[in-house]
Amino acid sequence: MNLAASLLHTILVHMKLSIARPMFKFIIWISPLFYSTLAIFIYGKDSTETLFHYVVLGSGFMALWSSIVFSSASDVNRERFYGTLEIIFISPVPFAVTLIGKIIANTLWGLISMILSFVYLKFVFQLDLVFYHPWVFLTALLFVLLSLAVFSFFLALAFTLSRQAEALMNFIEYPIYLICGFLFPISYLPAWVQGISYVLPPTWAIQLLRDVTTETLSSQTVLFSFTALVSLTVLYIFIGVYFYRLMDKKARFHGKLGVY
Structure with a gap:
């Protein structure tokens, strides 16, 4: 109960x-408005399904x-x-509990940002947001958020030991857009x-x-x-568990976790 209360308070x-x-x-x-505008300029004349997917x-x-x-790199570096x-x-x-709390908090803000992007496209560009299977979509979205939070935890542990967290954050943010096919099929x-x-x-996830x-x-x-x-x-x-144990051991051995 104490850990749950600490996690909720951290969030x-x-x-x-x-x-x-x-x-x-x-x-x-x-930034969601910029992303949405850029995407609509690229796919503005495609089919309804393509517009929704990409x-x-x-x-x-x-x-x-x-x-x-941002939660993976900047928050650790800021501390x-x-x-x-x-x-x-x-x-x-x-x-780990504190780190997970930070990740959940920023994931929630990211979800709000995602919804803002949907609303912007709906009312400004008049796109049809057709969810053919809404309950299946919501269930899938929960698994997606969980998966991204786990991946974020893995990244945060790597950034905890690095003195170049901000540079790494800037390095991986935009390549992920391309490599993971956010705006186009990865078959390209x-x-x-x-x-x-x-x-x-x-x-x-996407x-x-x-x-x-x-x-x-x-x-x-x-x-x-x-699957x-x-x-x-x-x-x-x-x-992540392996990295956490490795990071914990290394941080306690060298005592330089806070060296900026």
């Missing part, structure tokens, strides 16, 4: 702290990913800059890049959402994307 406090920063406000409220879902996922990667990272690390509440990419795409959860928002729902296709997403999520959970 609430971090949501307030995050949205108080001007840069984060831009990521949540403004404009609505694509731009919404870009907004969601920006918030998630280090403020001199509070070591204090959080040795506090009675496990560092070279074969060796597609291999990278298939081991990244965001690729299967593919699953596209599969469940087609008019003729194919259970075989949905099951394949869902791939769940399998990668479980894999990254094991990798």
